[in-house]
Amino acid sequence: MKRKHSGLLTFILIFLTLSITVLYATQDHGKEIDTIRISSGVKSLPVVSVPASSLVKDIENLEKIMTDLPRPQRPDLSPVNLTLFGYQPMGKLRVASRGKQTVLSTRMDYNLSLAFTSGKKRFCVIDGTFYTEGGHLPDGAIIIKIEPNRALIGKRQIKEWISIAEGIQPARKKKEQNK
Secondary structure: OOHHHHHHHHHHHHHHHHHHHHHHHHOHHHHHHOOOOOOOOOOOOOOOOOOOHHHHHHHHHHHHHHHHOOOOOOOOOOOOOOHHHOOOOOOEEEEEEOOEEEEEEOOOOOOEEEEEEEOOEEEEEEOOEEEEOOOEOOOOOEEEEEEOOEEEEEEOOEEEEEEHHHHHHHHHHHHHHHO
16 A cells, blocks of 8 residues: 555544444443343331330430439438537638637538549549649649549548539539529
8 A cells, every 4th residue: 555545544444433433322222221220139128117206205304314324413311410429510620820729711612523543543623623643722632542433632631532422412402502
């Protein structure tokens, strides 16, 4: 074949290829792709029963109560009168200095909301602040020991265990007074 005819032959081959491609694309071969094929192995959706509206309302009421679950109420124990045995409740600490007696108030009504231990490390949350064992509170008290549900706090030679239930009880009394 001569070199001058190769361009014409190339043009004819490209034209034939494009025309065959266009004819194939316009035929009915592509219509089967648009249909949805459902196999017999497909399972139907499970039947789900919807609870009654009264049950849904009961569940909503329970969600409001669930906030009290992590902080159980302390049982109402009537206080024992120990005055016959010589007990006097201690509200204030009296300190004698150079002949004068000064009265110092000791605050031991801390709100312990969390106490946990992990191996040798012990942590607690008192009045919304995170402390470790041996930490100092802003009023000068020291956290002596922390156990999983309580903390031993020492202040001016007074040591007292504060448990999680004790710290939450005054907050509940405030809520009851507001009602």
